[in-house]
Amino acid sequence: MQVTSPIREPLVTGHKTMHDITEDICRRVEEKPSKAWLAAFGVSLIMLIVGGYAAAATWWYGIGMWGLNKTVGWAWDITNFVWWVGIGHAGTLISAILLLFRQKWRTSINRAAEAMTIFAVICAGTFILMHMGRTWLAHWALPLPNTYGSLWVNFHSPLVWDVFAISTYLTVSLVFWYVGLIPDLATIRDRAKLTLEKYPLLDTDTPEERREKRKKRRPIAAFIYGLLAFGWEGGAKVWARYEYVALILAGLSTPLVLSVHTIVSFDFATSLIPGWHTTIFPPYFVAGAIFSGFAMVQTLMLITRKVYKLEDYITITHIDYMNKIIILTGSIVGIAYITEFFMAWYSGVEYERYAFLNRAFGPYWWAYWSMMTCNVISPQLFWFKKIRQSIAWSFFLSIVVNIGMWFERFVIIVTSLHRDFIPSSWAMFYPTLYDIGDYLFTFGIFFTCFFLFAKYLPVINMAEVKTILNSSDIKAKEKATEYLKEGGAVKAASPMYDKGKDL
Amino acid sequence: MAAEHTVTVDVNEKYTLTAATQKKIWLWLAVGLILFIAGAFWFVTGFGSEAAHGAGHAAEHGGGGGEHFNPMARVWANLWLNSVFFVGIAVAGVFFLATQYAAKAGWSAIIKRVPEAFGGFLPVGGVIMLVVYFLGHHDLFHWTHTGLYEKGGPEFDAIINGKAPFFYWPLSPEGGFPFFWLLRLVLYFALWYWGYTMIRKASLAEDQLQNRLDFRYYDKQVVWSIVFIVIFAVTSSTSAWDWLLSIDTHWFSTMFGWYVFASWFVSALAVITLAVVYLKEQGYLKAVNENHLHDLGKFMFAFSIFWTYVWFCQFLLIYYANIPEEIFYFKERLHGLGGVYSPVMIILAIINFAFPFLFLMPRDSKRHPIFLKITAFAILVGHYLDFYLMVMPGTAKQYGGFGLMEIGAIIVFASLFVWLFYRTLSKAPLIAKNHPMLEESLHHSI
Numbered sequence: 002m003q004v005t006s007p008i009r010e011p012l013v014t015g016h017k018t019m020h021d022i023t024e025d026i027c028r029r030v031e032e033k034p035s036k037a038w039l040a041a042f043g044v045s046l047i048m049l050i051v052g053g054y055a056a057a058a059t060w061w062y063g064i065g066m067w068g069l070n071k072t073v074g075w076a077w078d079i080t081n082f083v084w085w086v087g088i089g090h091a092g093t094l095i096s097a098i099l100l101l102f103r104q105k106w107r108t109s110i111n112r113a114a115e116a117m118t119i120f121a122v123i124c125a126g127t128f129i130l131m132h133m134g135r136t137w138l139a140h141w142a143l144p145l146p147n148t149y150g151s152l153w154v155n156f157h158s159p160l161v162w163d164v165f166a167i168s169t170y171l172t173v174s175l176v177f178w179y180v181g182l183i184p185d186l187a188t189i190r191d192r193a194k195l196t197l198e199k200y201p202l203l204d205t206d207t208p209e210e211r212r213e214k215r216k217k218r219r220p221i222a223a224f225i226y227g228l229l230a231f232g233w234e235g236g237a238k239v240w241a242r243y244e245y246v247a248l249i250l251a252g253l254s255t256p257l258v259l260s261v262h263t264i265v266s267f268d269f270a271t272s273l274i275p276g277w278h279t280t281i282f283p284p285y286f287v288a289g290a291i292f293s294g295f296a297m298v299q300t301l302m303l304i305t306r307k308v309y310k311l312e313d314y315i316t317i318t319h320i321d322y323m324n325k326i327i328i329l330t331g332s333i334v335g336i337a338y339i340t341e342f343f344m345a346w347y348s349g350v351e352y353e354r355y356a357f358l359n360r361a362f363g364p365y366w367w368a369y370w371s372m373m374t375c376n377v378i379s380p381q382l383f384w385f386k387k388i389r390q391s392i393a394w395s396f397f398l399s400i401v402v403n404i405g406m407w408f409e410r411f412v413i414i415v416t417s418l419h420r421d422f423i424p425s426s427w428a429m430f431y432p433t434l435y436d437i438g439d440y441l442f443t444f445g446i447f448f449t450c451f452f453l454f455a456k457y458l459p460v461i462n463m464a465e466v467k468t469i470l471n472s473s474d475i476k477a478k479e480k481a482t483e484y485l486k487e488g489g490a491v492k493a494a495s496p497m498y499d500k501g502k503d504l
Numbered sequence: 505m506a507a508e509h510t511v512t513v514d515v516n517e518k519y520t521l522t523a524a525t526q527k528k529i530w531l532w533l534a535v536g537l538i539l540f541i542a543g544a545f546w547f548v549t550g551f552g553s554e555a556a557h558g559a560g561h562a563a564e565h566g567g568g569g570g571e572h573f574n575p576m577a578r579v580w581a582n583l584w585l586n587s588v589f590f591v592g593i594a595v596a597g598v599f600f601l602a603t604q605y606a607a608k609a610g611w612s613a614i615i616k617r618v619p620e621a622f623g624g625f626l627p628v629g630g631v632i633m634l635v636v637y638f639l640g641h642h643d644l645f646h647w648t649h650t651g652l653y654e655k656g657g658p659e660f661d662a663i664i665n666g667k668a669p670f671f672y673w674p675l676s677p678e679g680g681f682p683f684f685w686l687l688r689l690v691l692y693f694a695l696w697y698w699g700y701t702m703i704r705k706a707s708l709a710e711d712q713l714q715n716r717l718d719f720r721y722y723d724k725q726v727v728w729s730i731v732f733i734v735i736f737a738v739t740s741s742t743s744a745w746d747w748l749l750s751i752d753t754h755w756f757s758t759m760f761g762w763y764v765f766a767s768w769f770v771s772a773l774a775v776i777t778l779a780v781v782y783l784k785e786q787g788y789l790k791a792v793n794e795n796h797l798h799d800l801g802k803f804m805f806a807f808s809i810f811w812t813y814v815w816f817c818q819f820l821l822i823y824y825a826n827i828p829e830e831i832f833y834f835k836e837r838l839h840g841l842g843g844v845y846s847p848v849m850i851i852l853a854i855i856n857f858a859f860p861f862l863f864l865m866p867r868d869s870k871r872h873p874i875f876l877k878i879t880a881f882a883i884l885v886g887h888y889l890d891f892y893l894m895v896m897p898g899t900a901k902q903y904g905g906f907g908l909m910e911i912g913a914i915i916v917f918a919s920l921f922v923w924l925f926y927r928t929l930s931k932a933p934l935i936a937k938n939h940p941m942l943e944e945s946l947h948h949s950i
Contacts, residue, residue, distance in 0.1 A: 004947040006610060008719055008940040101802075102607075103950075256809075263817065271824045278825050281758035283817040336737060340758050347670060347745075348756040349663040350829055481943075485716050489943045490513065 004489070005472045007481040012106050012473040015313035019467050022314075023188060026459045029309050030189055031219070034456055037308060042452045049445025055438020056131065063134055066435040072428035073418045077436040078132050079268075080410040084293070085125035085443060086167065086265055087286075087406060090258055091294025092118025093174050096181070097254040100247065105473055106322050108465040109314045112185075113305060114298045115178040116458070120450040121297070122171045124443035131439060159267035166264040170257050177250045184243065184464040186226050187233035193223035262290040269413065275356035276417035279344070285337035289406060292330035292376070296402035299323050301451065303396045305460055314461055317390050324389040327402060331380035334409075338377065352422075360416045364429060368412050375405020513791040513946060515937035519783070521930040526923070533919040540912025544579045547909055551575035573901060580640025581899035582909055586917040587636060588747050589891045591629035592768035593775050593921070597622030598700045599736050600772055602729035605703075610944030611799050614791055617934050618779050620707060622772070623700035624928030625921050630693035633747075637689070644899055647753045653677035664753050671750070685746055692743050699732035713938045722940050740765040748891075751898035755833045759818040764894075766814045770807040770856075771887040774880035777804060779925070781873045781880075788934055794871040795948045801870025804879060808860035811887075815856075837893060842902040848893050855886035888914065 017025075034042075059066050069076055092115035099107040130136045142164045144154050154161045200214040233239065266286035269277035299320070306315040345353040360369045379401050388394045420427050454460070471477060597619040604612045641648045651659030653668055668677040673684040703725055710721035741761025749760050757763075777800040783789050822830045837845045860879050869875035896904040936942065 003949075004943045006941045006944050007717065008722065009608070259813065263813075267821075270821050273825055273827065278821070278827070279758045280760075280818045280821045281762065282821070284759075284762060284814060332737065336741070337758075340741060340761065344756050344758045347667055348829070349666045482717065485943065489716075490946045 003472050004484065005477055005481045007478055007485055009473070009478070009481075010316075010318040011475045011478050012109065012316065012318060013314060013466065013470055014316055014475055016475060017313060017470065019470065022463050022466055022470070023192075025311070025314070026185075026461050026463045027189055027192060029455075030457060030459055031192070031222075035308075038452065038456055042449070042456075045445055045448035045452055047445075048441055049449050052438050052440070052442025052445045055435045056127075056442040059131055059435055059439055060136055064132060066433060067439075068431045068433045068436055070428050070430070072421050072426050073415055073430040075418065076411075076415050076430045077432055077440065078128050080407065080414055081440050081443065082125050082128040082132075083265055083410045083414075084407050085121045085128070085447075086261060087290035087293045087410075088297045088403070089118045089121035089125060089170075089174075089294065090262060090287070090290035091298045092116070092121075093170070093177065093254045093258045094291055094294065095298070096177060097251040097258060100251045101255060105469045106319055108469055109311075109316075109319055109461055110298060110302055110323075111465070112178075112181065112458075112462040113301060113455070113460050114294075115174065115181070116454045117297060117301060117451065118174050118294075119171065119178060120447050120454075121294075122167065122174065123450070124447050126167065126171075127443050127446065128439070159264060159271050162264045163268060166257075166261050170254075170261045173250065173254050173257055177247075177254055180243070180246055180250065181462055181465070182229075182458065183231055183233050184235065185459045185462060187230040187235065188463060189459065190223060190226035190230045193219040193226060197223060259287050262286040269417075274417050275350070275352040276360065276413065279341055281337050281340055285334060288330045288333040288337070289376075289409060292327060292334055293403055293406035295323055295326050295330065296399040296406070299327070299395055299399035300403070303392060303399070305455060309455075309460065311461065314466060317392075320392065320395050321386075321389050324383045324395055324398075327399070328380050328383040331376055331402065335377035338373070355420075356417055359420055360412055363416065363420070365412065365416045365419070368408050369416070372405050372408035372412050375401045376409060379405070513935065515933065515935050517788065517934045518932075519788060519926065519930045519934055521926045525926065529919050529923045529926075532915055533923070536912045536915030536917075536919060538912070539908045540582070540916055543907050543909030543912050544582075547578060547907070548575045551903075573903060574643050575903065576640065577643035578896075578900040578903060579909065580636060580643050581895050581904075582913040583632070583636045584640070584644050584747075584899075585891055585895040586913050587629060587633045588895070589771070589888055590625060590917045590921050591633065592764070592891075593772045594622045594625040594629060595696050595736065595740075596765075596768040596772035597776060598626075598696070598703070598732065599740075599769065600776065601703065602699075602732040602736070605726045605729035606733055608726075608941075610941040611796060611948045613939040613941035613945035614935060614948075615776070615780050615789070615796060615800075615945075616707075616936060616939065617929065617932060618783070619772070619776050620704060620932075621925050621929040622775070623697070623704065624924040626693060626697045626700065628920065628924060630690075630697075633689065633693075634686075637686070645750060645753070646898070647671055647750060648680065648682065650678050650680045667753070685750075688742065688746055692739050695735045695739060696732075699728060699735050702728040703732060707936060708932055710936060710938045711933060716938050716940075718938075719940055721938075740768070748894045751895060752833055755830065757818055757822065757830065757833075759814060759821075763811075763814045763818055766807065766811040767887050767890050770804065770811050771884055773800070773803045773807055774883040774887075776800065777876050777880045778884075781877055783934070785873070791935070791946055793948075795950050796945070797873065797876060798867070798870045798950055799948075801864055801876055801879075804876075804883060805860060805864040805870070808856060808864075808883065811890075812853075812857040812861075815852075815890075836897050841897055841904070844902055844904050845893060845897050848889055852886060852889055852893065855882055856890065859886075 013022075015021075064078075067076070067078065069078075092111070095107050095114045096111040099111075129142075130139055133139055133142075142154065142161070144156070144161075154164075196217055196219045200217050202211060202214060202218075206214065263283040263286065266282035270279060270282040272278055302315055302323075303320070306312060342357050345357040348354075359365075379398055382388045382394070382398065388398075415430050419429055601616060601619040603609075604616060637644070646652075647664055647667065648671075649659065651657055652661045652664045654660055655665075665677070669684070671677070671682040671685045672679070675681055675683045706721045706724035706728060710725070713721065741764075744761045744764035748764060749756070777797075780789065780792060780800065781797070784792055819834065822834060825831075832840075837849055839846060859882050863875065863879050863882075864870055869879075892910075939945075
């Protein structure tokens with residue numbers, strides 16, 4: 002028997018039934034695209050095309066199109082790469098780590114967060130492909146047997162570890178996301194098939210009747226979702242297997258989530274560059290990634306919730322919990338910043354000290370203080386419950402956090418490079434239109450994919466929300482209060498809790 | 505809700521610290537003291553001949569034996585090491601409790617009085633640390649030597665001189681009184697104990713409620729838990745810098761604070777698990793079932809991996825960069841100081857990672873007391889060694905080792921910890937009967 006404490010807030014409001022859940026979520030897949038969706042999708046496509054021009058130019062002419070110079074050999078490209086990889090952390094964290102921690106509230110947001118993860122990792126990969134210059138030789142990053150003598154990738158290089166970490170992460174995230182989709186795809190398939198049975202085309206139909214029926218019949222959906230659902234039939238045994246697979250994938254992805262940003266941090270921390278070589282980087286990068294990932298989930302979910310009217314599934318409680326994770330990880334990141342600053346002083350190494358002073362008070366001071374304001378100071382507003390539960394504030398701050406996390410990577414990468422060891426090599430970095438255009442290109446990819454996902458796939462995991470309905474809707478809270486009033490499980494042992502007494 | 509499923513639980517159950525148990529603990533304490541004193545006496549008096557041998561040994565390896573060594577250093581190092589280890593377990597136990605409130609955990613409501621009893625060790629631990637500092641600071645902390653700060657003096661050390669404000673502010677280092685450092689030590693204990701007491705107070709007040717639907721004190725505990733977490737988030741790192749990082753005064757690592765936290769936390773989880781299992785074996789906490797043990801096992805499993813992650817990242821990054829300013833720390837432990845510490849490095853990786861990782865991997869091993877006992881014990885040994893490796897090379901130098909003195913010191917501190925734990929535990933019922941999550945915990949099934 003599952004008992005829920007009355008102190009827990011309901012996770013599904015509006016007295017929903019199982020069928021209501023199916024209707025509310027499937028409706029969005031089945032209806033014609035709305036005007037708002039078409040407009041948003043159009044804007045994404047424009048971003049994709051305009052940015053695509055910049056990306057094509059970068060590929061055609063080479064990365065000389067960027068604002069890099071001899072001193073600052075890494076700038077927007079790697080900043081954007083790390084930023085997108087970071088965003089790609091929330092999805093698998095929500096579905097894997099929160100699953101292991103039995104957090105029921107994850108069920109309403111995991112689907113969209115996982116989808117977002119996959120798109121974000123694709124965007125991140127785009128920058129690696131662009132930076133390669135000769136993209137058609139991308140497979141050289143893999144340790145493939147070849148005829149160039151014993152020519153292998155440099156296994157000592159964290160950049161190669163990155164190739165392994167990120168491609169593994171993408172694969173597992175994709176599998177995890179897809180496995181979770183299967184039962185819901187089957188639901189959509191079955192509903193589409195039902196229209197075929199309900200409105201059969203008969204020889205006796207008049208042309209009008211036939212036209213009406215054709216409008217209601219959804220044979221293409223039945224076929225495509227049927228293919229995608231892998232013949233799921235929803236038997237008890239299939240469900241049991243499904244749960245095992247989910248648990249195993251969660252177990253596999255948990256170390257993967259942590260490993261990805263750990264290895265991204267190694268890209269910098271294994272070097273000797275002051276400001277990069279610092280041991281706290283791995284866990285601090287992971288915390289930062291979760292921080293920015295949750296902020297992006299918050300941004301997207303607040304929009305989806307509004308447009309699709311999902312207020313009963315993504316409740317204020319969900320928003321509140323996500324904000325709590327944002328303040329937690331934001332504070333961890335803040336502690337890491339201060340630790341680095343302190344250790345730079347404590348170490349007595351003049352290069353370290355200079356690197357950090359230069360960050361805060363050098364020519365890039367504005368980037369540093371933008372980062373501090375957006376990442377450390379502004380999330381502290383979430384200490385106030387009012388702000389945590391305000392949709393406008395949550396939306397605003399989630400965007401602020403993502404701006405801040407972009408600046409964090411920019412600060413780490415560019416301020417550590419631009420003042421080289423020899424002052425004659427000192428330089429500044431100025432982005433070109435192509436730096437900006439390539440960034441826009443990934444936004445185009447991201448939003449085009451996300452809007453396609455939001456239209457053609459169920460944005461909320463119906464099957465999983467149904468599993469928590471009995472224990473976490475409004476009625477459950479009432480029942481839990483009643484149960485406690487009656488004395489609960491301890492009544493047998495303690496006369497104090499006998500019915501009616503002292504209550 | 506299904507009324508037929510009734511868990512029998514005695515909500516007024518209390519732990520009684522019997523005279524016999526008390527006697528047993530005192531006996532252990534006495535045995536530990538004797539071993540410790542005998543070992544210390546043996547080492548200090550016999551040092552002359554050993555030192556000659558040791559110095560010759562070090563010279564062979566080309567380093568370190570030059571400066572004169574006070575054999576009492578190893579004695580103080582033992583006391584300091586155990587203080588830091590057990591204080592860390594106590595405070596991390598309270599931190600675990602706080603996380604359970606902050607995260608609205610349901611499963612742990614039934615065992616929450618166990619970590620809650622850890623806080624009883626804090627004031628005693630604080631006093632011990634202060635005393636040990638005043639007795640042995642010159643042998644424990646290189647930075648307490650005033651000669652290091654005399655410009656132009658033979659011992660002057662520019663790097664340590666640069667760190668002087670961290671220890672001596674606002675006083676001058678020549679005075680030899682590390683005001684700032686000591687102030688922090690006192691502050692840590694004051695803040696930790698204050699946070700703990702506030703949680704405890706609300707927890708005990710909750711027991712007195714007559715209405716189970718009154719969540720006043722639960723809410724209070726949540727608030728104080730968050731206050732404690734904020735305090736600990738900062739002080740866990742800074743105390744690690746003060747107490748451990750500063751032993752090897754030249755060395756620095758930004759990861760260090762989180763690394764020490766990971767070690768403390770997993771040790772605290774092991775002690776919580778051991779305490780729950782032993783209490784259950786003694787007939788207490790009947791409502792704790794294999795599902796609760798399973799979760800405790802998962803925590804030990806997960807945080808063993810977390811510790812390994814942090815430990816390995818710190819090691820790898822320093823090893824890979826191979827900068828002289830940092831690498832000497834690991835060189836000393838792996839090959840230096842006559843090689844006395846090199847086996848410990850290897851043992852650490854096995855006992856703190858490979859063993860719990862493989863042993864706790866299967867579901868069943870997390871659900872059986874005997875497996876948990878073995879792993880928890882191994883984790884405690886392993887993390888003691890972890891702290892051993894942080895303290896000893898910088899203090900006992902090449903004269904470190906593992907003998908009667910070390911065993912005795914562990915027994916003394918462990919018995920003291922157990923005694924204070926039981927004493928605090930016996931002061932309140934074992935089950936917080938008005939905990940709003942109690943029903944969830946009683947019906948916990950995974």
